[in-house]
Amino acid sequence: MSAPRPYQSYVYAYPHKTAYRPLDDRPALEALWEREPKDALSLYLHIPFCEVRCGFCNLFTRIGAPDELTGRYLDALDRQATAVRDALGDAAPVRFANAAFGGGTPTFLEAAELERLCDIAEKRMGAELSAIPLSVEASPATATADRLAVLAGRGATRLSLGVQSFVDAEARAAVRPQRRADVEAALGRIRDARIPVLNIDLIYGIDGQTAASWRLSLDAALAWRPEEVYLYPLYVRPLTGLGRHADSSACAERAWDEQRLRLYRQGRDHLLAHGYEQVSMRMFRRSDAPAQGPDDYACQTDGMIGLGCGARSYTSALHYSFDYAVDMREIRTIIDDYTATEDFTRAAHGRYVDEDEARRRHLLQSLLQAEGMPLEDYRLRFGTDPYGDFAAELDTFAAHGWLADGPSGRLRLSPEGLAHSDALGPALFSPGVRAAMAAYESR
Template sequence: MTVLDTATAPRPYQSYVYAYPHKTAYGALRPRPALRDLWAAEPRDSLALYLHIPFCEVRCGFCNLFTRIGAPEGLAGRYLDALERQAVAVRDALGDEPAPRFTTAAFGGGTPTFLEPAELERLFGIAERRMGADLRAVPLSVEASPATATADRLAVLAAHGTTRLSLGVQTFDPAEARAAVRPGQQRTHVETALGRIRDAGFPVLNIDLIYGIDGQTERSWRASLAAALAWRPEELYLYPLYVRPLTGLHRLDPAGTEAGWDEQRLRLYRAGRDLLLEAGYEQVSMRMFRAKDSHPGGPADHACQTDGMIGLGCGARSYTAGLHYSFDYAVGPGEVRAIIDDYVSRPAADFAHADFGRAVDGTESRRRHLLQSLLQARGMPVADYVERFGCRPEADFGPELAAFAARGWLDEGPELLRLSPEGLAHSDAVGPELFSPAVRAAMAAYDAK
């Protein structure tokens, strides 16, 4: 284990840890393992299903997701053709003894609602008929942008039982939208989209907002929060702005790492957190806030720490107990286009193997379990860790946990390991400090493209 320096706290904004290991730690798998072999002994009674659409109408300046601007004539259709070929191959590899059971689903990107209504119908068909997912019986989340949240598209989502619609607003301030390189976004367009979403009747509306934008003040931040709260969204995500390599903002401001920016983001985070708590929201994680009286969105018996995930699409990842895998990853426009072009040209048989990935051995499984549990506001019952791994977490991560405690980042309690409010504020420092040396080295060696 790495011994941490408890005297000096690390920078609060290092990395948004939404999955571990990160895709930049993946490598080419040679020989390519067959999906049938990977899933042969895996539990399949509580799987997550994720479908990835890699198209957006614009690319925001902060975005480092796997996506491209627009789709030349016919490309969206060819992409769905490939997605269907992949779904057939994956479903065949999963087999029927027992048949897979999907307990949660999501369409992301990119922007799934970039697709035309007929294409969205086809996307649902791939999930329902090809994969066998009962989307009306499980929580289903779909991401959208204000420009693509049109009435005809939303009608398709609602008709297929979408329980959660997540709208990427980021800011209600036009000047801040320009500073974040979101060209053309006007508040009137955002408000119109929100009205359509509410009219469509989705049980859960989520609004994404970003803090730390150049020129943003606490007053303007509170104004965006107030504008969002006027719609009484069931969920709000508050994201700190990052400036990452190969993004639009990185080209404009390749530094973006001053200590003053850290202080600004922490100040705005605390202001937003306090405002939402006062407004009747509960904090689920550093980023996520949920209205206390919100709709649960359907049964949720999928555990991200232990259950598997099937990802379809060239930006999706899949998880088995021993291997996380995906396709190649890129941010630069040229590289993204090349990967998409390769994906749409693949024959069905080529989707029966995993291309890129990283083995998740026993030690990495422990790190992943602790990391994904600890970054949730409810924390991790120590008994869960003991039941799965046969020892207490401090036996595996004593130096790391001691460092967190010394910084005031942990709440006291022998049977519940939980971040304190200040620990939650520093989640983007907590997560990276739990990365293994091997994963750190692989991420450092990744050649951004």
């Protein structure tokens, strides 16, 4: 049995946002959250601005923010936070177990704007940022001392820096204009700010990248002893800078798959040899890294509140967000519509999640972690067995050698299974989600 292509889709959430559609009933948030557990929620604030847009990026973000757009965006974020917190009510305790600022680039905001962003999380939503894990994404150009001081002072426990490559020529090939000297200076400022956890993002599969240049980036990252390192395969997606020039011939794609797998294995083995533990296909954590703080949030079962026009929110029955696009003109329109919105009391776009989809999501979000899924957790939640619910899929994974051996009480992936996470994940998508994703018109 031949294995499928290893790089199909990065499954960071399920169902995928391209399966969302306008919600005809536009349900009220108060009704959606009325019976949901709210004692261990995750809070995500989305900032859809960047100083540049990388050639591989299909995130919901725009370049720059003219005419005081960031101020209007924060005004809208404040209105949304007020409406959402009102919808959560006070009949049962509302507590946030963790928080994150993502994008885009949250540190695109100036220091005073970052203070306001933290105030929205704390004063409007009630998230005690200094008492919970708080993760923030940054770029080298925006990781300035004044911004980092704000984040450190407000309780940030993790700063994720998008480096991608320490080789200037590779950064240019990925349409990411940056110099290694500037990256190193930003890393120095981050360490000076004493944020407990530094994560460095690196990308493999860039045009012209070799085993030697990949090793150079890995060693340059390790020189800073980051508590975490993420290794991302390069994807070339429609409507992105690189996507407009991609060679989609079968021969070229096979060769690229083989190159990325070689570089992934090299990177994985290098990090493991230098004292890192593998958490997932992408994530590696230094074995002596400090804990970020108490975090009792379980992504399989607990709810998520997303604020901002690119953020998602999750209840047990509905995942919802705002409209989604990749094309810059479409994104600008959506952001403009968001900043003009006064009524944030209803869900506009999303997808309802039935019990079959909940099973798939639970399995996906557990199995793609190196520690795997406790079988008893699944059985207690659903009253069924994953080997019965997903017999065909798990048999296929076993035939490819993707499942680990041994009766450990956990369903776990083998090292090769982790390497093929981006093929394994999509294989668990439901027919309905596949059809909705296929029908989505990229824009």
